[in-house]
Amino acid sequence: MRVLVTGGSGFIGSNFIRYVLTEHPDDRIVNLDKLTYAGNPANLADFEHDARYAFVHGDIADAELVGDVARGVDAIVNFAAPSHVDRSILDADEFLRTNVLGVRVLLDAVRTLGVPRLLHVSTDEVYGSIATGAATEASPLRPSNPYSAAKAGGDLLALAYWNTHGVPVVVTRSSNNFGPYQYPEKLIPLFITNALESQPLPVYGDGLQVRDWIYVLDNCAAIDLVLRAGRDGEVYNIAGGHEVANATVTREILRWLGKPESLIQMVADRPGHDRRYALDATKLARLGWAPRYPFASALESTVRWYREHDAWWRPLKSGDFRAYYARQYGRR
Ligand code: NAD
Numbered sequence: 001m002r003v004l005v006t007g008g009s010g011f012i013g014s015n016f017i018r019y020v021l022t023e024h025p026d027d028r029i030v031n032l033d034k035l036t037y038a039g040n041p042a043n044l045a046d047f048e049h050d051a052r053y054a055f056v057h058g059d060i061a062d063a064e065l066v067g068d069v070a071r072g073v074d075a076i077v078n079f080a081a082p083s084h085v086d087r088s089i090l091d092a093d094e095f096l097r098t099n100v101l102g103v104r105v106l107l108d109a110v111r112t113l114g115v116p117r118l119l120h121v122s123t124d125e126v127y128g129s130i131a132t133g134a135a136t137e138a139s140p141l142r143p144s145n146p147y148s149a150a151k152a153g154g155d156l157l158a159l160a161y162w163n164t165h166g167v168p169v170v171v172t173r174s175s176n177n178f179g180p181y182q183y184p185e186k187l188i189p190l191f192i193t194n195a196l197e198s199q200p201l202p203v204y205g206d207g208l209q210v211r212d213w214i215y216v217l218d219n220c221a222a223i224d225l226v227l228r229a230g231r232d233g234e235v236y237n238i239a240g241g242h243e244v245a246n247a248t249v250t251r252e253i254l255r256w257l258g259k260p261e262s263l264i265q266m267v268a269d270r271p272g273h274d275r276r277y278a279l280d281a282t283k284l285a286r287l288g289w290a291p292r293y294p295f296a297s298a299l300e301s302t303v304r305w306y307r308e309h310d311a312w313w314r315p316l317k318s319g320d321f322r323a324y325y326a327r328q329y330g331r332r
């Protein structure tokens with residue numbers, strides 16, 4: 001299979017490319033990535049000289065470029081997106097441009113070039129906060145922050161192109177990922193790297209917000225399965241099946257690192273903070289998928305990865321990153 005991966009230099013995309021080239025050694029991948037602050041060529045340094053892999057620097061909203069790189073591929077898998085809720089609260093512009101208009105460009109390319117499949121990577125956040133039970137693929141979308149609203153726009157547009165034009169799309173909506181190569185602005189890598197530096201761990205609000213965590217390789221396996229076996233026009237939830245409060249994750253990270261709980265700093269809540277996400281992934285299970293990585297051991301190996309790869313994350317935590325957080329919370 002010849003696959004165009006977009007946003008492949010980020011966290012999940014780079015893990016996905018490594019997963020596909022390992023599991024399907026005959027596949028070929030072209031990675032189109034804009035290399036925003038979150039895109040890092042170092043994430044795929046091991047494939048730099050691999051003839052099965054090619055990198056193209058560019059934007060999914062660039063229709064001419066997308067037309068060039070998408071010609072002749074068997075499928076497109078779209079990971080490209082600004083992905084951090086806190087940044088979308090500060091400025092939503094780039095979120096709408098890439099997550100809605102960029103998706104539109106990909107859909108039109110698939111339509112005009114006759115690409116056989118577009119897998120669009122969406123998120124559980126499009127369902128919004130869920131007090132009890134779990135969202136199925138038929139649940140209403142109630143996104144409640146600029147990031148999730150933009151993701152819902154791209155997700156619904158993909159389904160609209162299937163309905164209107166017969167464009168062959170499949171959509172995945174996964175829960176919160178963690179694992180190696182995640183930019184140290186998201187909860188788990190931020191807290192691991194802060195703890196390693198004996199810096200405060202800023203827990204928003206009361207810390208009792210619940211997320212359903214999935215190890216990134218479980219998500220990659222699910223996306224790969226949906227890519228090859230999913231049905232056109234369908235949505236597939238991908239759930240880790242491990243719901244846990246942020247305060248609990250925080251204490252577990254400190255415990256794995258042997259660091260004191262006095263590093264926990266309760267800070268002002270995120271505006272519009274969703275209380276709980278929960279997914280029903282029965283439909284994906286029927287396709288033959290089940291998560292393979294238990295949360296506790298996956299968290300332990302993630303902590304170990306960051307401990308052993310400080311040359312990867314230290315440069316990312318200087319300058320812009322610290323200034324950004326200082327501007328937002330003014331406490332550090
Ligand atoms: P990330 O921020 O680590 O990586 C995003 C990548 O997209 C970067 O390499 C960036 O350079 C690239 N990119 C951004 N805008 C682009 C553009 N206009 N054109 C080309 N490339 C562009 O994000 P991630 O955590 O790997 O998430 C990947 C996808 O998975 C996103 O669509 C996100 O919404 C979705 N998702 C993430 C999670 C999670 O927990 N991280 C959960 C569910 C869904």
Ligand code: TYD
Nearest residue numbers: 085176185186187188190202203204209246
């Ligand atoms: P995050 O990793 O930003 O993912 P998302 O908002 O997409 O779920 O945040 C996960 C949870 O952790 C969320 O409830 C917000 C919370 N959080 C903190 O308490 N402190 C932090 O510094 C960050 C980044 C997140």
